[in-house]
Amino acid sequence: MTDELRIAAVSRRPAIHIRVNGRSIAATPGETVLAALTAAGFSTLKKSNVRGEARGAFCGMGVCYECLVTVNGVPKQRSCMTEVQDNMEIQTYEPDPS
Amino acid sequence: MNQTQADVLIIGNGFAGIVAANRLADAAVDVVLLDENLHIGGQLLRQVPERLGRAASHADHVKKAGRRFIAGVKAKKITVLNRTRVLGIYPGHEVLIEENEKKVRTLKAGRIILATGGREKFLPFPGWTMPGVISGGAVQVLIKSSGVLPAREILVGGSGLFLFSVAYECLKAGGRVRAVLERTGMLDKLPLAAQLPRQWPKLIEGARFMSRIIFSGVPLRFRTRVVEARGRGRLEQVVAAKVDGSGKIIPGREKTYETPLLAVSHGFAANVELAQMAGCGIEFLDERGGWVAVTDDHLETSVPGIYAAGEITGIAGALKSINEGEIAALAILHKMEKCAESDFKARMKKLLAARRRHLQFGKYFNLLYRIPAADYLAIPDETLVCRCEDVTMGELRKAVANGYDTPATLKIPLRTAMGDCQGRTCGPIIYDILAALTGRSQADMTPLVVRPPVKPIKIDSLASFSE
Numbered sequence: 001m002t003d004e005l006r007i008a009a010v011s012r013r014p015a016i017h018i019r020v021n022g023r024s025i026a027a028t029p030g031e032t033v034l035a036a037l038t039a040a041g042f043s044t045l046k047k048s049n050v051r052g053e054a055r056g057a058f059c060g061m062g063v064c065y066e067c068l069v070t071v072n073g074v075p076k077q078r079s080c081m082t083e084v085q086d087n088m089e090i091q092t093y094e095p096d097p098s
Numbered sequence: 099m100n101q102t103q104a105d106v107l108i109i110g111n112g113f114a115g116i117v118a119a120n121r122l123a124d125a126a127v128d129v130v131l132l133d134e135n136l137h138i139g140g141q142l143l144r145q146v147p148e149r150l151g152r153a154a155s156h157a158d159h160v161k162k163a164g165r166r167f168i169a170g171v172k173a174k175k176i177t178v179l180n181r182t183r184v185l186g187i188y189p190g191h192e193v194l195i196e197e198n199e200k201k202v203r204t205l206k207a208g209r210i211i212l213a214t215g216g217r218e219k220f221l222p223f224p225g226w227t228m229p230g231v232i233s234g235g236a237v238q239v240l241i242k243s244s245g246v247l248p249a250r251e252i253l254v255g256g257s258g259l260f261l262f263s264v265a266y267e268c269l270k271a272g273g274r275v276r277a278v279l280e281r282t283g284m285l286d287k288l289p290l291a292a293q294l295p296r297q298w299p300k301l302i303e304g305a306r307f308m309s310r311i312i313f314s315g316v317p318l319r320f321r322t323r324v325v326e327a328r329g330r331g332r333l334e335q336v337v338a339a340k341v342d343g344s345g346k347i348i349p350g351r352e353k354t355y356e357t358p359l360l361a362v363s364h365g366f367a368a369n370v371e372l373a374q375m376a377g378c379g380i381e382f383l384d385e386r387g388g389w390v391a392v393t394d395d396h397l398e399t400s401v402p403g404i405y406a407a408g409e410i411t412g413i414a415g416a417l418k419s420i421n422e423g424e425i426a427a428l429a430i431l432h433k434m435e436k437c438a439e440s441d442f443k444a445r446m447k448k449l450l451a452a453r454r455r456h457l458q459f460g461k462y463f464n465l466l467y468r469i470p471a472a473d474y475l476a477i478p479d480e481t482l483v484c485r486c487e488d489v490t491m492g493e494l495r496k497a498v499a500n501g502y503d504t505p506a507t508l509k510i511p512l513r514t515a516m517g518d519c520q521g522r523t524c525g526p527i528i529y530d531i532l533a534a535l536t537g538r539s540q541a542d543m544t545p546l547v548v549r550p551p552v553k554p555i556k557i558d559s560l561a562s563f564s565e
Contacts, residue, residue: 005250007241007247009272028244031243035244035246039246045229048485049486059218059236060232061217062134064523065517081134
């Protein structure tokens with residue numbers, strides 16, 4: 001199910017695993033944390049600073065700071081600029097897949 | 099890696115940067131090439147990284163040239179610093195850099211080339227901050243760098259050629275495109291087409307995009323703009339409306355799309371922040387796509403020894419960036435007395451003639467797709483404009499009415515451009531909105547003065563800097 005969004009024409013290395021909000025998901029070495037989150041159906045990543053509204057990735061290239069997540073306990077990391085590593089712990093502000 | 103000096107420091111590893119790096123390295127010039135991204139090649143040359151695997155994709159001749167320049171950078175004696183950010187540029191070409199979000203140090207360069215590229219511009223609408231509304235660039239980055247589609251099916255909206263490029267990439271990757279909603283009418287500004295001389299590579303590329311999109315049965319809706327994104331916590335519906343020739347919404351012609359993902363894009367703005375911080379002059383030119391670095395013919399800025407190449411001098415695409423990378427490198431080689439006078443003159447003459455054509459091409463699209471003031475004035479009060487500090491259009495209107503009508507004074511009541519992105523997302527939007535609300539030209543406004551650090555930095559990183 002998490003492979004539905006992974007493009008079939010791309011040949012991949014064997015999957016690694018990361019934990020998102022305590023749940024294990026598959027990821028591919030070389031992809032960004034944002035790509036792994038997207039493929040697994042996580043789109044709500046942080047709360048906005050003032051109103052506390054749900055936000056997700058917007059620019060995808062390090063400009064907007066809307067895709068901030070906690071990576072291995074370090075808060076406010078840009079998921080679009082961080083490469084996945086095996087056993088990485090990611091915390092979004094709220095889980096959105098069921 | 100601990101090099102602290104360089105003949106030439108190139109900031110930005112997109113087309114302009116890698117072309118200049120190759121040419122300088124060929125002449126045994128000591129080059130440091132740095133960029134914030136994980137990989138070489140900038141936004142246009144993004145490709146599935148080797149670690150991930152191989153992608154079945156074909157490249158056009160511009161991208162093939164780009165791949166050769168990337169290979170050149172890797173093979174030649176060039177110091178490459180990826181994941182490295184510039185925090186400040188100080189007098190004497192001293193540059194404060196942060197590597198890998200950890201280590202901060204200074205680097206002193208004989209000359210600097212600013213090849214910082216551009217970023218996307220946006221026209222805010224209610225709901226554009228909701229998860230599921232992403233930039234056209236983000237779609238391309240996900241597909242090209244990580245081999246992941248943002249959703250099985252996407253809706254694309256905004257203005258500019260880039261919309262079609264986004265739709266094309268999505269189709270090519272096996273995704274579906276619900277529709278492309280283009281704000282401009284295809285034939286609205288036909289007279290401007292006289293400014294399109296000898297740009298066959300670009301036009302053929304465009305024709306290829308369009309034919310793939312049309313043959314895939316994707317509806318193309320011109321003079322159509324997104325008016326609202328709706329959903330509970332994340333995107334579910336997009337409302338689009340027809341506009342007339344002046345940009346006014348035609349009542350009763352709304353259409354609602356059910357979609358999990360909307361990709362938006364309204365053209366590009368040059369990244370001039372580092373140029374400003376280095377004290378280089380910038381100017382506002384509609385035909386170049388907004389604020390750009392001022393340079394002489396050889397691309398030297400108003401600060402001696404600092405050059406600007408690529409989108410930072412005007413939005414016009416890859417061919418102009420390649421050309422300007424060549425020009426900046428040649429000008430520097432000449433200054434370093436590594437290039438014979440006659441050779442320099444002949445090559446520079448050719449390059450400058452090509453540059454004029456690229457600028458004409460850019461002018462056509464920059465004027466065609468300029469967002470009209472009416473579109474900004476139509477933004478409803480409750481719409482968020484600054485995403486970092488949750489500032490609404492209504493708050494902007496009120497502040498301007500109260501006399502806070504310049505980029506600098508707006509910060510006082512609203513904190514615009516003071517959040518995490520430091521105004522990089524909302525800055526160009528707010529300049530356009532201020533111009534629309536006050537009727538002034540942006541050329542008469544002073545853009546925000548940029549002070550180091552240009553981007554947020556952790557205290558630990560600063561602590562690592564000792565000297």
